Amino acid sequence: MFNIDFDALNPLERQIHSTLKQASRTAETIRITDAAQMCNCSVSKISKFVQKLGFANYKKYLDYLYARAQPEAKPSSELERIGRFLETFDQNKVQELASLIHDSNKLVLLGYGPSYLCAQYFEYKFKTCTNKICIAVPDDLTASSIIDANTLLLVFTVTGAFKSFEEIHRETKAKGAEVALIMEEYNPSVLTRYDRIFCLTDGHQPAGLKVYEKSRTVFFIFMEEVIRELSRRQ
Template sequence: MIRIDFDALNPLERKIHATLKAESEGVEAIPIAEAARLCSCSPSKISKFSKKLGFNSYRQYLDFLYDRVAPEVVQTSELARLAHFIEGFDNSKVDALVELIGTHDKLMLLGYGPSFHCAEYFEYRLKTCTGKMVVAVADELLATSMTDENTLLLVLTVTGSFKPFDDVYHDTVEKGGEMALIVEEYNPDLIERYGKVFCLTDQVQCSELQPFEKNRTVLFIFLEEVVRKLMRPPR
């Protein structure tokens, strides 16, 4: 799973990203040694920065930087895709979302089409295990009308390509709330546009399927693990 979190970066790490992004506009590749020279730091610092941002390696960070499809992204059979996801399941992503949920009193779950029905299901599940106000919505205007400084807006999506989230993101931030995307398939176009993005897999479903035709199995598995963690009694 890939979880991209620009909010986790300190000012120096944000400067590293800005430097490498600017450099990438003029050259076709930036070896890690060259990245270290440009940023006046060590190669190990560049590697740690890439992993802190949420990537598995500096190479995967470069794929994002150059807007390339990561070489790990492959189309495979659905059972093989699910097996790959489960085999590489990273509980630290569950812990990160549980911690994020714990810092807000109100949860909004936004989904379009079939993803809204996922949101409805997890509205019930999260209510029973958190005691918080949890509301599932299928419309961004309704979501932002109910948002305040205590709100965490969780957007559930498979590809993130059906409809942009820019307006709801900016409206949520302006009201003092926070938004995080939970995206089943790795989509580099989303990563830098929003503050927190949880990319659950580095594989994709059949390319012949439209977003509304794709299943939400990985979303369910991940969020059920979040619910299970939330249901544990505090130590």
């Protein structure tokens, strides 16, 4: 589990990312020592930047930068997949999302298909633990019509591949509102498009499953912990 948060970076760290992103377009790879030299900083500064952005180490950051897929794990049962998720569960990510929600006045929860049904359930649960306006919506148009500067848009998606959220992300940011994706599976092509992502696992469900056939179990485990934390803060 990890989250990418560009809002946490200072101007120097944003410049480091911009420099390395530009370099990745022509270089097959970038060693950490080369990265430090390009950015006129120390290797330790690069390591701290990577961790602050949300990655466990520099290699994980490179996988993100080059949109590399994670190695496919051997097929496993759903219980084994959930077991791996629980073994590496990061309570700090729960705290971070709970704080993001706590600091917002209005919540808009966006999901398509089964993810919208999940959003409806979370809408109900949020209303039991906060006094905030909370609305689950099934499409971009509805979301756009109710978002204002005091809104936090939470987008629920398994892979981010069923439909792009780029337009609603852009519109939400233009209104001065906050937006975060909560994504169940690792998808490098999606990670590079958005600036605030909570990626709950670094693996995948069986490749033969269509998006609507995939489990949302990890969504519920993570979000129930967030809701429990919000209840504690009330």
